[in-house]
Amino acid sequence: MPEHPRRIAVAFSGGADSAMLAVHAAAVAPALGMDVALFHVHHGLQADADAWAQQARALGAMLSLPLFEARVQVEQAAGKGIEAAARDARYAALARLAHEHGIGHVLLAHHRNDQAETVLLRLLRGTGLAGMAAMAQRSQRDGVAYLRPWLDQERAAILLAADAVQAASGWRPVQDPTNADPRYTRAALRELLAPALDARWPGWRGIVARHARHMAEAAEILDEVAREDFLKLDPSPDGASFSLQAWRGLSPARQAQVLRHWLEMNGARMPTDARMADLLRQLRGLHSLGHDRQLRVEQAGHVIRCHRGRVWVESRA
Incomplete structure (x- = not known):
């Protein structure tokens, strides 16, 4: 971190990955002059969710870290799977917890295995170059800086640490059954494709x-x-x-x-490849001053139009 905030938080599900991130943060942060809190999100999607919250509180107490739930x-939502809906929630x-407790930096326990799975999933979904960069070590969302210090860390090392903590203290991380349920997209990749690879x-x-x-560098x-x-x-x-005329002076790829x-x-929102191709075709076909016809393209809550040689975008009322 270029800055040294007074307080940071660890997003803590109760699983091995986020538990070990909490353990390591509790050990390292004090030397950096930082206080650590744990943020636990109770989704209510599993019958054991209450027990997971209790396990999370137990580790927080063992580490002498405050836990906020x-x-x-x-x-x-329409067109959104349960995995995406749970992630957004x-x-x-x-973000709500961070704002309530005056914390601007939250650590996430994504590791190299998660990153590799994300790249494959996005490749199979046909994402663009920026999407193929997958998860960044630092990202901003809803006014909160999310940090992923373990993107280069193999999960095997994290599990070894979890075993050591369990042997020393008796605390055991929770197991989310959906992580191994091939009905879910990421679990299907993990359970069916990853072993073959x-x-x-x-x-x-x-x-x-x-x-x-x-x-990420190319993007x-x-x-x-x-x-x-x-x-x-x-x-x-x-x-x-x-200016439409200036835009038309660029190469097709740069346009x-x-x-x-x-x-x-x-x-x-970014248009699909087909809609982008159609928008490009229409813009390239306009008179350079935009007088021969009125372009109006609707794009997910916004309107793109051309008037007097200029291309405009505005929110749809």
Whole structure:
């Protein structure tokens, strides 16, 4: 961390990964002048959720760390699976706890195995370059900085530490049955695909995690290029519009990249590949001054239009 906050929190489910992150944070943070708290999110999705919360409190007491709990109701939105819904509810609860207790930095226990699984899942879902970068060591969400110090750590080492803690103290991490249930997407990859990869390419997780780092570097370079390109498009002071004629002077690949940058900058959701291709086709087909027809494309709560040679994006009323 470039800064040294007075207080940090560990997102603590009660499982081995987050438990060992809590143990290590409790050992390391005091020397850095930091106090540590534990944040536990009670999803209520499992019959043992109350027992997991009790286990979490027990480790907090053993480490002399305060534990703050949030209960959430996971509701499946249209087009969103239970895994994604639970993840969104968990982040919302963590942000709420962080704001309530004046903590701006939360540690997450994602490790190399998680990172490799994320890269494969995103590859299979057809994500773009930024998505292939998978999880960042540091990210910002809802005003909270999330830190993942263990992205290069193999889970086997974490489990060894958990065994040592159990042998020394008797405290045992909880086991979430969904982690091994192939009805869930990530568990299916873990239980069905990963063993085959382990047998054929024992070091595949490290290779895939390295690939994610390379993708993150490439995505950062593309972002820099897109920002520089956008500044050359005579943007409006608020960034909501740009010159169509200047945009058409870019190469096709940079036209697409700067459009993505512009949409993200204005809070619009990324269009699918098909919708992006259609938007590019329409923009390229316009008269350079935009007088021959009125472009109007709706994109998930935003409207993209062209008027007097300028391309605009605005929230749909």
